[in-house]
Structure formats: structure tokens, C-alpha cells
Amino acid sequence: MTETARGLGEFDFAGDDHVVPFHVEGLDVRGRAVQLGPMLDAILERHNYPLPVARLVAETVVLTVLLGTSLKFEGKLIVQTQGDGPVDLVVADFSTPDRVRAYARYSQEALATAEQDGRTEPHELLGKGVLAFTIDQGAHMQRYQGIVELDGATLEEIAGAYFRQSEQIPTKVRLGVAELLDRDENGKPRHRWRAGGMVAQFLPDAPERMRQPDLPGGDGEEGEALELFTEDDLWSEAKVMVETIDTDELTDPTVGTERLLYRLFHERGVRVYQPQAVYDRCSCSREKIRGVLAGLDREDIENSIEDGVIKVTCEFCSTTYRFEASEVRPQ
Structure with missing residues (x-):
């Protein structure tokens, strides 16, 4: 976030396919929010995925964009799920400063069976496996990779577990995907995808305030250690605010990213930074x-x-x- 922060409305609204960094000084929270439209449409239309697969890819793209645009160096962020479910691989990567691409691999037969049985939730499609975050800074630099088990009902829950275990920064992730059925300028029916998301992190000046409850260790009574821990009040407030976001707010173009941020945090003084555009651009040649x-x-x-x-x-x-x-x- 090198740009000067401004109040909402001091420059034009970001619109689709632009990541908006933000800072809520009154809560010691920083984050990024985005709504994706034409860029996401282009990626999904190219592959013509079945609807459950398209939703998984869309959520992965949103998460990758939110995290990738925070890179402060020339490189690449790769977000990848790998499991034993009908959708055994989803991968999206962000190449600085603004290029995004994604694809999924799935078994048509296993997916059809899952759909017939009504098993189309993310954890049912992905199965058991891992979510990996890989940072690649180039040929002469060592890669960094963080891995977390696919242990959660949704991708945002799984991503939250990664931050909880690997980054040690209190983090709240929200992801949403929506289908739009409307008509083009010629009156013909058309199908479009939209998606949105937010990552909010608690970054106070005093690092000890970032402390989180220890993960269960297997000794003693379940929940005993958690009862002794008191979460920072400001982070508790911020989490509650982020949890109030629904999918419509994340994806509705008439709401927009800045209006959503204002709705959530205006009483605490939210400031936004220059939006960063992202594009559907492959790095192959x-x-x-x-x-x-x-x-x-x-x-x-x-x-x-x-x-x-x-x-x-x-x-x-x-x-x-x-x-x-x-x-x-x-x-």
C-alpha cells in the first residue's frame, strides 16, 4: 500500500476487476476487497465448466487476486487445491503486477454421480487433500510454500485455517460467487458470472495483541485452553462486522466495493487506497x-x-x- 490513503469518494469508484486496499484505523485492521466481473467471465467462459466446478474456480480466483495483489516484489502467487474428490485439482495464479489465470481438473463421471446425490458443496467436490499457497520470486530465489488440509465446509473456511496455522495473523476471509441471467443489448438471454471477496487482518502496533488461542493439543479436556483466552476486543468487533457480509453484497455491482466498506466500517473511519486493476492474461508463450x-x-x-x-x-x-x-x- 504505497499510495496515499483517501476517504471514500475522493476518487472514482473502483468498479469491477479492481482490488481496493483499505485501512480501518479505529480497529487496527487492514485488508483488501474486490468485485470481479468481465475478467472472471472470460476465464470461465473459455473452459465451459459445469456449474459446481465454475463456482470453485471463481472462489479460487477471488482468493488468489486478493492475496496476489499484496505482493511487494516481482513474482507469482499460486493457489492450488489437490484432493481425492470429483474435482481433484483447482489452480489459480497471479503474476505481478496484474495477470490472473486459472483452471480446474475434474472427473465427469464422478462429478455427475456427486450431482445426482446432491453432493456439490466445496468440501464434497474437493474431497480429502490440501490447499497450497506457493510464492515464486523467480529462477534464482527459493520458493515458499504453505500447506493446509482441506478441512472445512467452504474454501473461505479452509483459507482461514491456513492463516490461523501458518501466518499467525488474525485474518477473516469472505468469498462469494453469483450467477446472473439477463439479456444482452439485442435482447438475447445470456449467462454471466460475478464474484467478490474480502480479506481483513488485525495488525495492531503491539504484536502481543495479535495473539490467538492455541490450537487443541490433545491433552486435557476439550476447550479447556480456549476458556482461558480472551480475544482482543477490536478484532472481535472487526470479525463480527465482516461476518455480516452476505453474498449479494460481495457480488452486486450496484453495491460496489467502496459502498460495502462504508457500510461496514464508516463509524470506525475506513480509508481506501488506489485501486489495482487485474486482468485475464496468461503467461504462456x-x-x-x-x-x-x-x-x-x-x-x-x-x-x-x-x-x-x-x-x-x-x-x-x-x-x-x-x-x-x-x-x-x-x-
Whole structure:
């Protein structure tokens, strides 16, 4: 947050596909909020996912955007779920300063069975596995990865558990996804996706105020340690405020990010920073794909050649790259 903070209304409203950093001085809370529209639509339309899968991808994109735009260096944040459910992989990555991409892998047969049985909640689609956050600062820097089990009914609960266990910063995450069915300028029916989210963190000047109750250790009576812990009053207030947000407020373009922030925190003096735009932009390229092929051995190359060419399709953006066999055969 290097930009000067301003009061709400001192510059134009951010609108869709712009992350709004904010600071609530009266609560010692900082965070980021966003509403996604056309950018998210472009990602989901490209893949034409079944509705339950599209919702998972949308939530993952929102979470990735909220966290990725906080990076202060040139690099990439990768958010990935991997489990044994019908949707065994969801991955989204944010490349600084503003590029987002995402895709999911799922079993059509297992998904159909889950839908027939009414098992379409996130934890039922993902199954048992992990949620991983990976920060990549480039070829000459070591990657950082944080992992948490897929232990929660929703992605926001799972993400909250990650911050609780790994970051040690009191954090509240809210994510929401909505489908819009309306008509275009020609009166034809159309389907659109919207999503929104917020991450709020308690960052007081005195670090000891950030202390949270210890995780259950297995000794003694259940809940005994929690009874001895008193949460900071300001953070308790902030959490209650964030928990009042419903999905409509997160996704409705007539509400907007700034109006939502005002509704939540105006009595405590919320300030916002310059919005940051995010775009549906893949980082794949012909040269990068060529480099991957150059790392394959001769047998793999020969097995990949069909009718004298190798075709490689990017899983994120669905762009297909075509290489003549002579371009990629080892010399």
C-alpha cells in the first residue's frame, strides 16, 4: 500500500476487476476487497465448466487476486487445491503486477454421480487433500510454500485455517460467487458470472495483541485452553462486522466495493487506497512451450508427434501451439 490513503469518494469508484486496499484505523485492521466481473467471465467462459466446478474456480480466483495483489516484489502467487474428490485439482495464479489465470481438473463421471446425490458443496467436490499457497520470486530465489488440509465446509473456511496455522495473523476471509441471467443489448438471454471477496487482518502496533488461542493439543479436556483466552476486543468487533457480509453484497455491482466498506466500517473511519486493476492474461508463450519440449528426451518427442507436428494446448488459456517435428527433434 504505497499510495496515499483517501476517504471514500475522493476518487472514482473502483468498479469491477479492481482490488481496493483499505485501512480501518479505529480497529487496527487492514485488508483488501474486490468485485470481479468481465475478467472472471472470460476465464470461465473459455473452459465451459459445469456449474459446481465454475463456482470453485471463481472462489479460487477471488482468493488468489486478493492475496496476489499484496505482493511487494516481482513474482507469482499460486493457489492450488489437490484432493481425492470429483474435482481433484483447482489452480489459480497471479503474476505481478496484474495477470490472473486459472483452471480446474475434474472427473465427469464422478462429478455427475456427486450431482445426482446432491453432493456439490466445496468440501464434497474437493474431497480429502490440501490447499497450497506457493510464492515464486523467480529462477534464482527459493520458493515458499504453505500447506493446509482441506478441512472445512467452504474454501473461505479452509483459507482461514491456513492463516490461523501458518501466518499467525488474525485474518477473516469472505468469498462469494453469483450467477446472473439477463439479456444482452439485442435482447438475447445470456449467462454471466460475478464474484467478490474480502480479506481483513488485525495488525495492531503491539504484536502481543495479535495473539490467538492455541490450537487443541490433545491433552486435557476439550476447550479447556480456549476458556482461558480472551480475544482482543477490536478484532472481535472487526470479525463480527465482516461476518455480516452476505453474498449479494460481495457480488452486486450496484453495491460496489467502496459502498460495502462504508457500510461496514464508516463509524470506525475506513480509508481506501488506489485501486489495482487485474486482468485475464496468461503467461504462456511459444518460446516457453518450446523450452519445455526441449527438455524432453527423444522417445517422448517421437511419441508426441502426429502427422509431422506436435500440438500443445495451454491448460489455462486453451491456446494451442503447433510445432513442426523438425523444430523440436533433438539433434
